[in-house]
Amino acid sequence: MRTGWLNKFSGVALLWMTSISMAEPAPSPQTLEQLDEAIQTRMAEQNVPSVSYAIFNQQGLIHNQALGVKDRQSATPATTATLYRAGSVTKTLTAIAIMQLIEQGYFDLQTPVHTLVRDLPIVNPYHETHPVRIVHLLEHTAGFDDMHFKGIYRDDELLNAHATALQVDPEPLQVRWPPGAMFSYSNPGYGVLGAVIEQISGQRWEDYVQANIVTPLGMKHSVLTIAEALERDHALPYQQDEPSAAMSAIYLRAAGVLWTTPEDLSVLARFLASDGATAPGLLSVPSIRRIKQPQSTLAAQAGLDFGYALGVYHSVVNGRHFIGHNGGITGFFASYGFDPATGIGYATLHNSDQVGGAFARLITDYLNQAYPQTPKALPIATPSPALEGWYRLANSRNELMRLPEWLFAVARWQNVGEKVVLNPLVNDSIELVVSAEQRLAEADDPVWTGQIIADGDKLAGFSLDGQFFRPVSAFSALAPPVLLLLALAGLLSAPFGRRKALQARSLRRWPTLAAVSLLAMFGLTFNLSLQTVAQINLTTFGIFLASLLLPLAVIGGWVSIARYWATETAAIAKWRCLIGMLSATYITFLFANFHWIGLALWAW
Known part of the structure; x- marks a missing residue:
């Protein structure tokens, strides 16, 4: 298995791992x-x-x-x-x-x-x-x-x-x-x-x-x-x-x-x-x-x-x-x-x-x-046009990280002549070749490392280096991460604006609380280690509270909108707050669907 390929789709890598900058490769030791x-x-x-x-x-x-x-x-x-x-x-x-x-x-x-x-x-x-x-x-x-x-x-x-x-x-x-x-x-x-x-x-x-x-x-x-x-x-x-x-x-x-x-x-x-x-x-x-x-x-x-x-x-x-x-x-x-x-x-x-x-x-x-080996070219075939499209990772290793993997572990398959270019949403593209038996390999690999899987007459997906990808529509692949990016922009910008523009200031306070809870939840993860994550401490309890504050802020925000929307005269300011609440609601929906609300890491 190739670690680099796995890390391209690792939720842990997306949230908690930092990449090491690569210098020019040194000459191979002789x-x-x-x-x-x-x-x-x-x-x-x-x-x-x-x-x-x-x-x-x-x-x-x-x-x-x-x-x-x-x-x-x-x-x-x-x-x-x-x-x-x-x-x-x-x-x-x-x-x-x-x-x-x-x-x-x-x-x-x-x-x-x-x-x-x-x-x-x-x-x-x-x-x-x-x-x-x-x-x-x-x-x-x-x-x-x-x-x-x-x-x-x-x-x-x-x-x-x-x-x-x-x-x-x-x-x-x-x-x-x-x-x-x-x-x-x-x-x-x-x-x-x-x-x-x-x-x-x-x-x-x-x-x-x-x-x-x-x-x-x-x-x-x-x-x-x-x-x-x-x-x-x-x-x-x-x-x-x-x-x-x-x-x-x-x-x-x-x-x-x-x-x-x-x-x-x-x-x-x-x-x-x-x-x-x-x-x-x-x-x-x-x-x-x-x-x-x-x-x-x-x-x-x-x-x-x-x-x-x-x-x-x-x-x-x-x-x-x-x-x-x-x-x-x-x-x-x-x-x-x-x-x-x-x-x-x-x-x-x-x-x-x-x-x-x-x-x-x-x-x-x-x-x-x-101990050099004589390179052996793999026998390749022309990939089927039916394989082109979008795919999503289906076999997450950790359920805790399934949310970021569901959002970002998607890739587009494109046929280019006798080769395939697989373009992950995150990280660099890779070039693949296909055999007549529907095996897969990276272009320079000495052995076949993947397989296209059929389910009767239908395409079930493909396995590459242990990771299994199922076909999805372009909308299904792209809409969730795009909406998340828009939601983050909408929520994190909601607290800003003229301080006294709103008569009902709670319209801004609730999306502000939602933004703060989101930032706190992810900021605190940088203080975690494998020795402390399974314990009740200030960091893990802070993550737990922040994950609860997010849905509470969403509830409070919608109550405030229902109460003050009609009487609030600052049109631009209140629409920005509404966008902030819609953004917080989408993020809360994602968190709830993947069990990140009330996230008690010490019990996980």
Whole structure:
């Protein structure tokens, strides 16, 4: 999956993320010394304390390097044995554990999960025809929301059962569309898999994975708890310049607790790349190949072999095809991947969350120079004119961010000769090509990354890099964001004007209150962090109050208009106030429809 494409349509990116200005690209590193220099330059630019990385092939490690310090206060250098939190890379281990239990005959990928673990808080309105199956959890196609804020961090590292931990935040387990249709990344789905592993094995998730995967694979440094990591050589987490409070434990351990090194991630990646040859007997060749093959989405069912599979996903980085995973947890970032054609790969970890996949891109840039591949042109066909038009994102990852995605995650498909130009409403256009089998790819990609989906004789939409877009009319795509921009202009200009122009000054006070509440609601979000957003504090309570004041101001404003409109003589001023109230009403309608009124983030 290509992070840049996902971020084009990310509501989080629209509201809470700032873009990094890009300088002229530096020359590609030709040697390992130049690669180290490039990484150190980027570390200095982004204030990253340390980066540890490895390069490998199917025979073993090619290069293993640690740069920088694991702890700024003591200035202790990081080593190749220094542990880092790897976040969602943990999902690869959980998927291997599930496949082991399948090989032991306990269930299969098509087994409905409710038959394995009772009393899970899954709400599935499609249960009779589309139950949530094991494969849906592994491939993130159950239709779940991602975890809510209250379900991320916990105060203590209590290793209680995953079935119990899921009760803390059950809301994401509400199925939003028929399972087995669209990809939507969901950490709670892997929490459910943790409950399955514990139920079937009779062991804690940590104990099973350590004994049956980590130890026999030879991941000699890796541990699965904070307590164990603190007893070993470990890096401290950093947000900007200071140590963060990110040593907090998490509820959904099967989704993200691994502490590891690049050497150990290389061991894991080589096991998958070699179809198990590096650890015979751990898992059969067919099972390992299935781990690398997505099958449950509509795109996969149509023949696309790119996307999220079982605890790993396919990506294109610097024009090269990789299979692997990344992981981000406050203060840390991890990434590993291997080229399925050659087995060459990388693993990288760093103790800052200011930079995501930048170091992986530098390493893969070097791999392209040191281990070049012969470019292979994809066979393309002329795209059908019936595909032209507007599309809207249909598979939001987070329900909380569905409003900005509904407004702005739209794109126009235009055929230009044998190519397609996809013009997002937000961000730059991209150029696509189409195959005779209705596959999609960006123009320079080495593999097909998307699929046009038919529903009988009708166009259902298209999937590109995991994101599913449904066709909509131009009016449906453009009217909501245009109306929002007009509403913002109308509301934010309503408080201004000659102070004494109105006899009934409440006509202006209500739209002013609505504007202030809107500005306060969004201004306060800049004070949030993952550690504070799930707590009742001045910021979250302020957002809650501001989201309530908006509809109250709308009600008050319309009462005032009904009472004073006929007698108010300042025509221009009162019409401006009316426009302000219409604007506030439209924004309130949007907020209410997407559950942003009374927004209690600590309970979300």
